[in-house]
Amino acid sequence: MYNFDFIKPETLAGAVEALAGEDAQALSGGQTLLPSMKQRLNAPATLVSLTGIAELKGVSGRAGASVTIGAATPHAVVAAEAGAFYPALADLAGGIGDPAVRNRGTIGGSLANNDPSACYPSAALASGATIKTNIREIAADDFFQGMFTTALEPGEIITGVSFPIPEKAAYAKFQQPASRFALAGVFVAKFAGGVRVAVTGASEGGVFRWTEAEAALSANFSPDAIAGMAPPAEGMIGDLHGTPEYRAHLVGVMTRRAVAAAH
Amino acid sequence: MTKVTMTVNGRSVSGEAEGRTLLSAFLRETLGLTGTHVGCDTSQCGACVVHVDGKSVKSCTMLAMDAEGASVTTIEGMANPDGSLGTLQQAFQDHHGLQCGFCTPGMVMSAAALLAVNPKPTEAEIRHHLEGNICRCTGYHNIVRAVLAASGQDVSALAAE
Numbered sequence A: 001m002y003n004f005d006f007i008k009p010e011t012l013a014g015a016v017e018a019l020a021g022e023d024a025q026a027l028s029g030g031q032t033l034l035p036s037m038k039q040r041l042n043a044p045a046t047l048v049s050l051t052g053i054a055e056l057k058g059v060s061g062r063a064g065a066s067v068t069i070g071a072a073t074p075h076a077v078v079a080a081e082a083g084a085f086y087p088a089l090a091d092l093a094g095g096i097g098d099p100a101v102r103n104r105g106t107i108g109g110s111l112a113n114n115d116p117s118a119c120y121p122s123a124a125l126a127s128g129a130t131i132k133t134n135i136r137e138i139a140a141d142d143f144f145q146g147m148f149t150t151a152l153e154p155g156e157i158i159t160g161v162s163f164p165i166p167e168k169a170a171y172a173k174f175q176q177p178a179s180r181f182a183l184a185g186v187f188v189a190k191f192a193g194g195v196r197v198a199v200t201g202a203s204e205g206g207v208f209r210w211t212e213a214e215a216a217l218s219a220n221f222s223p224d225a226i227a228g229m230a231p232p233a234e235g236m237i238g239d240l241h242g243t244p245e246y247r248a249h250l251v252g253v254m255t256r257r258a259v260a261a262a263h
Numbered sequence B: 001m002t003k004v005t006m007t008v009n010g011r012s013v014s015g016e017a018e019g020r021t022l023l024s025a026f027l028r029e030t031l032g033l034t035g036t037h038v039g040c041d042t043s044q045c046g047a048c049v050v051h052v053d054g055k056s057v058k059s060c061t062m063l064a065m066d067a068e069g070a071s072v073t074t075i076e077g078m079a080n081p082d083g084s085l086g087t088l089q090q091a092f093q094d095h096h097g098l099q100c101g102f103c104t105p106g107m108v109m110s111a112a113a114l115l116a117v118n119p120k121p122t123e124a125e126i127r128h129h130l131e132g133n134i135c136r137c138t139g140y141h142n143i144v145r146a147v148l149a150a151s152g153q154d155v156s157a158l159a160a161e
């Protein structure tokens, strides 16, 4: 890893100022950024830690309405505290990586990184969440713009994420057994106005909404409504862990499991 | 270089660190606490797990400077004050929970983090919690027995393998 300056501000304003510097980058839990810097895929001049900023941490909400998670809140805290408001979101957080990863990795880092196999982007997209930054609010439908690409501008900091709470929801993940990332993961959320289905792990384009399944499930929220259905294999990731056809098939299976498990 | 100060195994310690100095390197090279092992250095194996403010973390994936002011516990802090093995360490020895011992510091620290919040975990809970700790020798079975035994539970139900 190349060397860099390390800054740990205590306020959001301090972080915004530090990130305006040349080649400065935000560091949250470091569970993605530090491994990529070790591989020299990334070599910022300055790292600005967000984990000392109290206003970026915590879980708050109103039962049945919404829950807001501070960007620097670790997965373990979401797993422990979000369940009272949004059980499916807490379940998802509790299944990310392993306990040590969950103690450091954060929701803001996961969304900003938009890894095509990451779990949180599917929850944000399926829930129709709002991503809040230091300058604006971005709807999840506009935030994710393909593998490792988001609507964030350089130096823009995610401060928190607000999730509307569905009537029922669940996340079903088929783990890649070595990395524990999703080989295919599907988050299903049933709202009064319809069902949203977001798929991670599978597509070359990153997280996406499977609209065909949404229409079928909005008419009849049951695994039977999508029996035998799968998205097209074209555009799915093909690698040593699975072919595009395998991933497309898994998406159908995981969607049915998520519908069956929704609570 | 910047001076970093933290509490390690109950003692206040300071040392010089660069921005890129990992907590694992600070513990091993600056403080000489080589009980914390670095297996993969890619955040996968869990050999480097220590506790930071009571939570298990991979010390190869945390910056030393980010641990400024924190309270850190390493495997060296798990022994009894007289130097004899702590309960969990002794259980690993009694139940053959280690062979080469490379993964053991991380296994013990992860297991200790589990027992701190769940004093009597089930076999399934232990296996789930140790998912991020990789062992190339034991086949895990005796590690699970050791953790069950350390939590005061009967291990005879778990068939010997």
Ligand SMILES: Cc1cc2nc3c(=O)[nH]c(=O)nc-3n(C[C@H](O)[C@H](O)[C@H](O)COP(=O)(O)OP(=O)(O)OC[C@H]3O[C@@H](n4cnc5c(N)ncnc54)[C@H](O)[C@@H]3O)c2cc1C
Binding pocket: A025, A026, A027, A028, A029, A030, A031, A032, A033, A034, A050, A071, A072, A095, A096, A097, A098, A101, A104, A105, A106, A107, A108, A109, A110, A112, A113, A115, A117, A118, A119, A120, A152, A156, A157, A158, A159, A179, A180, A181, A182, B043, B044
């Ligand atoms: C062994 C292992 C297993 C894992 N398994 C899974 C899994 O199953 N599912 C899963 O989803 N993830 C998994 N992860 C990834 C993990 O969840 C990461 O923690 C997460 O993706 C990134 O969060 P972080 O806080 O560590 O971010 P960092 O690594 O600190 O940062 C990641 C990126 O986001 C930027 N960033 C961070 N915070 C902000 C912010 N607030 N505003 C703007 N930009 C920001 C950084 O500049 C950087 O570019 C795994 C990681 C490991 C090491």
Ligand code: FES
Binding pocket: B037, B038, B039, B040, B041, B042, B043, B044, B045, B046, B047, B048, B049, B058, B059, B060, B061
């Ligand atoms: S050395 Fe840190 S996880 Fe392997």
Ligand code: FES
Binding pocket: B097, B098, B099, B100, B101, B102, B103, B104, B134, B135, B136, B137, B138
């Ligand atoms: S005892 Fe050798 S790696 Fe676990």
